[in-house]
Amino acid sequence: MDSLKIADRIFNSRLLVGTGKFASCRIMAEALEASGTEIVTVALRRVDIENKDDDMLSAIDRERYLLLPNTSGARTADEAVRLSKLARAATGINWVKLEVTPDPNYLLPDPVETLKAAEILIKDGFVVLPYINADPILARKLEDAGTATVMPLASPIGSNQGLKTREALEIIIEQANVPVVVDAGLGLPSHAADAMEIGADAVLVNTAIATADDPVEMARSFKLAVQAGRMAYNSGPAAAGKKASASSPLTGFLTDL
Amino acid sequence: MNVLKINGTEKTFDSELPDTLAALLEQLSVNAETVVAEVDGRIIERSGFDKTELHSGQAIELVRFVPGG
Numbered sequence: 001m002d003s004l005k006i007a008d009r010i011f012n013s014r015l016l017v018g019t020g021k022f023a024s025c026r027i028m029a030e031a032l033e034a035s036g037t038e039i040v041t042v043a044l045r046r047v048d049i050e051n052k053d054d055d056m057l058s059a060i061d062r063e064r065y066l067l068l069p070n071t072s073g074a075r076t077a078d079e080a081v082r083l084s085k086l087a088r089a090a091t092g093i094n095w096v097k098l099e100v101t102p103d104p105n106y107l108l109p110d111p112v113e114t115l116k117a118a119e120i121l122i123k124d125g126f127v128v129l130p131y132i133n134a135d136p137i138l139a140r141k142l143e144d145a146g147t148a149t150v151m152p153l154a155s156p157i158g159s160n161q162g163l164k165t166r167e168a169l170e171i172i173i174e175q176a177n178v179p180v181v182v183d184a185g186l187g188l189p190s191h192a193a194d195a196m197e198i199g200a201d202a203v204l205v206n207t208a209i210a211t212a213d214d215p216v217e218m219a220r221s222f223k224l225a226v227q228a229g230r231m232a233y234n235s236g237p238a239a240a241g242k243k244a245s246a247s248s249p250l251t252g253f254l255t256d257l
Numbered sequence: 258m259n260v261l262k263i264n265g266t267e268k269t270f271d272s273e274l275p276d277t278l279a280a281l282l283e284q285l286s287v288n289a290e291t292v293v294a295e296v297d298g299r300i301i302e303r304s305g306f307d308k309t310e311l312h313s314g315q316a317i318e319l320v321r322f323v324p325g326g
Contacts, residue, residue: 057291058291086300089293158326
């Protein structure tokens with residue numbers, strides 16, 4: 001499979017994996033390994049002073065995976081910028097998955113605040129990977145502002161509905177000059193393959209892996225689906241048509257003998 | 258009285274305040290290796306924990322990475 005370049009880094013895997021919702025750190029670590037991922041997302045939260053034994057970072061091999069902090073919980077650009085700066089202080093790297101989601105029911109991203117935060121963060125030297133609705137104009141504006149990717153949603157976070165935004169995703173992919181990472185709502189390996197077949201550069205999966213009965217095997221399934229989808233895209237899929245087109249020769253039938 | 262607002266909750270210290278941020282984390286049994294701090298809105302990097310003196314009335318945020326997508 002061909003490699004993926006985001007900002008100045010090259011990756012061999014096109015599957016980004018979120019670390020939320022795993023039953024244990026051990027299962028998370030095994031699933032990350034099975035997925036073949038090279039980029040994993042984490043969130044930033046207050047330390048629970050009453051329960052300090054909540055350090056999950058030790059289960060993630062920092063030599064092996066690029067830690068991509070998200071700004072989940074941010075409802076405004078200012079909150080996202082603050083979280084990004086804290087994350088940079090924590091990781092020592094300047095990559096951030098920008099999320100501004102003021103709506104608690106559907107966790108849909110706020111386009112105005114996301115663009116505003118992206119502009120501030122890019123000026124401050126961040127490599128910004130913004131989570132957005134599948135809006136081609138917004139994607140273009142973010143790319144023009146200097147984001148490293150765009151990350152349009154397939155369907156709402158954790159909903160496992162697959163590519164509900166297909167037409168808009170296709171337009172984003174057609175127009176983008178930065179990698180398009182389809183994020184959120186991919187519930188099955190076939191959804192991930194679907195996104196890759198229409199030309200997404202990568203996908204991000206969390207819930208579908210973490211909450212499967214066997215997260216490790218599901219992680220492996222997504223790895224294979226992403227590879228298959230990418231290979232299919234690169235192979236130039238045959239066109240779809242309404243009428244049948246015989247696969248076998250239409251001459252030399254027995255009646256002709 | 259010596260008071261610090263830690264992660265939104267006021268904490269009163271009967272005796273002296275810990276001298277530094279590093280001393281506070283030790284007193285709270287929080288592993289400093291995994292934490293980032295803000296004191297009155299200013300980010301303190303880990304290397305600065307033992308140089309950051311604390312004063313009554315300050316607001317301190319202690320954050321760390323947690324699982325997330």
